[in-house]
Amino acid sequence: MSFVTALRCRECAREYPVEALNVCDFCFGPLEVAYDYHAVARATSRRRIEDGPLTIWRYKDLLPVDDDNAVDIHAGYTPLMKANNLGKVLGLDNLYLKNDSVNPSFSFKDRVVSVAATKALEFGFDTLSCASTGNLACSVAAHAARAGMKSVVFIPSNLEAGKVIGAAIYGPTIMAIDGGYDEVNRLCSEIADSYHWAFVNINMRPFYAEGSKTLGLEVAEQLGWRFPAHCVVPVASGALLSKIRKGFGEMVDVGLMEGPVPTRMYAAQAVGCSPVVDAFNAGEEMVMPVRPNSIAKSLAIGNPADGIYAIQTMKQSGGAAHGVQEEEVAEGMKLLAETEGIFTETAGGVVISALKNLVKRGLIGKDELTVAFITGNGLKTQEVISDVAQPLTIKPTMKDFEAALNGQTPVRR
Amino acid sequence: MGVMVRVPTPLRRLTNNQDKVEVEASTIGEFIESMESDYPGFKERVMDESGQLRYFVNIYLNGEDVRFLQGVDTATQSGDEISIVPAVAGG
Numbered sequence: 001m002s003f004v005t006a007l008r009c010r011e012c013a014r015e016y017p018v019e020a021l022n023v024c025d026f027c028f029g030p031l032e033v034a035y036d037y038h039a040v041a042r043a044t045s046r047r048r049i050e051d052g053p054l055t056i057w058r059y060k061d062l063l064p065v066d067d068d069n070a071v072d073i074h075a076g077y078t079p080l081m082k083a084n085n086l087g088k089v090l091g092l093d094n095l096y097l098k099n100d101s102v103n104p105s106f107s108f109k110d111r112v113v114s115v116a117a118t119k120a121l122e123f124g125f126d127t128l129s130c131a132s133t134g135n136l137a138c139s140v141a142a143h144a145a146r147a148g149m150k151s152v153v154f155i156p157s158n159l160e161a162g163k164v165i166g167a168a169i170y171g172p173t174i175m176a177i178d179g180g181y182d183e184v185n186r187l188c189s190e191i192a193d194s195y196h197w198a199f200v201n202i203n204m205r206p207f208y209a210e211g212s213k214t215l216g217l218e219v220a221e222q223l224g225w226r227f228p229a230h231c232v233v234p235v236a237s238g239a240l241l242s243k244i245r246k247g248f249g250e251m252v253d254v255g256l257m258e259g260p261v262p263t264r265m266y267a268a269q270a271v272g273c274s275p276v277v278d279a280f281n282a283g284e285e286m287v288m289p290v291r292p293n294s295i296a297k298s299l300a301i302g303n304p305a306d307g308i309y310a311i312q313t314m315k316q317s318g319g320a321a322h323g324v325q326e327e328e329v330a331e332g333m334k335l336l337a338e339t340e341g342i343f344t345e346t347a348g349g350v351v352i353s354a355l356k357n358l359v360k361r362g363l364i365g366k367d368e369l370t371v372a373f374i375t376g377n378g379l380k381t382q383e384v385i386s387d388v389a390q391p392l393t394i395k396p397t398m399k400d401f402e403a404a405l406n407g408q409t410p411v412r413r
Numbered sequence: 414m415g416v417m418v419r420v421p422t423p424l425r426r427l428t429n430n431q432d433k434v435e436v437e438a439s440t441i442g443e444f445i446e447s448m449e450s451d452y453p454g455f456k457e458r459v460m461d462e463s464g465q466l467r468y469f470v471n472i473y474l475n476g477e478d479v480r481f482l483q484g485v486d487t488a489t490q491s492g493d494e495i496s497i498v499p500a501v502a503g504g
Binding site: 011022023024025026027028029030131182183185186188189190193194201202205208209237239286288289291303305306308 | 419421422423426432458459467468469470471473476478480481496498499500501502
């Protein structure tokens with residue numbers, strides 16, 4: 001059994017039973033999972049976690065799931081790598097990359113969906129669904145396949161081919177909506193009101209969101225039970241940034257770590273859709289919606305539901321926000337690939353370029369332990385860097401080979 | 414004929430479980446007042462103490478977020494469709 005006591009409104013603290021609910025009836029605030037942290041503290045330990053499975057389920061004591069049989073395609077426990085080459089370019093001696101692009105469906109969304117799908121089965125749903133900018137659709141379809149559930153996923157019609165195929169292969173029904181993510185979301189909210197489906201990011205959202213915090217738990221564990229000084233995180237809805245920090249806080253609450261948490265949280269967005277960064281930099285507490293026009297489609301949420309919490313988290317932690325130029329997105333992808341051998345999608349390019357800028361702005365010191373979160377895989381967004389593919393096409397002869405190697409155009413015979 | 418309103422689950426207790434209702438209104442602001450008079454308690458659910466739309470409430474007129482229009486001053490016409498949608502996580 002889990003240590004969950006209730007669902008609680010983040011705004012007005014009204015409590016609700018543990019059901020497929022996501023919105024406070026009174027103030028429309030988001031519902032979050034409430035735990036009995038004293039009970040978790042008695043049960044959990046570093047040793048118990050270290051002996052657990054090499055997935056997010058090693059943190060089960062802090063996840064809102066009762067069933068022992070998780071819907072599990074092995075999300076989580078992804079590599080945390082010291083990045084000396086990239087660090088050298090950026091002027092950082094203590095840089096780490098959390099490479100979540102190597103999850104089973106190739107993004108961090110497997111963490112949230114594994115939790116949401118498990119909970120959906122517990123609640124007796126037979127259909128798993130979502131509104132998605134792409135990665136979530138891939139993960140929902142994959143977990144539904146594993147769980148033997150039906151899946152219906154909703155995406156904007158202009159997504160990258162890698163994300164559409166990366167979802168379609170698992171056999172879901174895909175609805176491609178003529179509009180952006182915010183319109184997909186609105187439609188799905190209305191559908192979720194009429195159809196008894198488990199929409200992972202709507203009626204399952206309180207449980208789904210908890211999966212994100214495993215990124216924080218995992219990074220601290222992989223650092224040898226240390227907190228980083230800085231975390232640079234891509235922001236779309238804003239949930240991930242807050243939940244990573246929440247994970248750190250819970251480690252203190254349940255006695256896994258000593259407080260206070262020293263980590264500063266930084267948001268990375270591309271300027272074609274940067275409502276959270278813009279609000280933070282203008283000193284606003286609220287986020288005004290924008291109409292996205294960015295090549296970083298996985299971050300193109302113009303009306304970010306958790307934007308205000310991302311802003312609060314940055315402020316409280318002493319962090320900051322950076323909006324990278326659109327042309328810096330592909331540059332960041334290439335820099336990461338060429339220095340560290342990691343091929344990330346556009347969101348990762350946004351993070352690397354934002355990190356570069358944050359260092360330039362003097363916000364991140366050379367020796368300070370910094371973690372950049374790489375949340376999605378480059379094979380899904382090949383369109384934006386297709387210019388890198390310029391193979392030297394030659395005839396199978398030594399002469400042509402050597403001519404090409406020496407930078408000469410092979411002689412055509 | 415007035416404007417057609419899609420009512421989200423959290424508000425259906427106010428509307429006797431109706432998922433669609435119709436009210437007379439020529440602006441979004443009037444729509445909120447009309448809903449309050451037909452379904453008392455509606456206004457405090459969607460607006461905070463200072464009379465601003467609550468952050469987690471999105472109101473759409475014919476599919477367009479009213480914050481991209483003129484907010485509560487946005488004009489409405491007979492036959493328009495208004496959706497009230499709670500904010501949703503992503504993505």
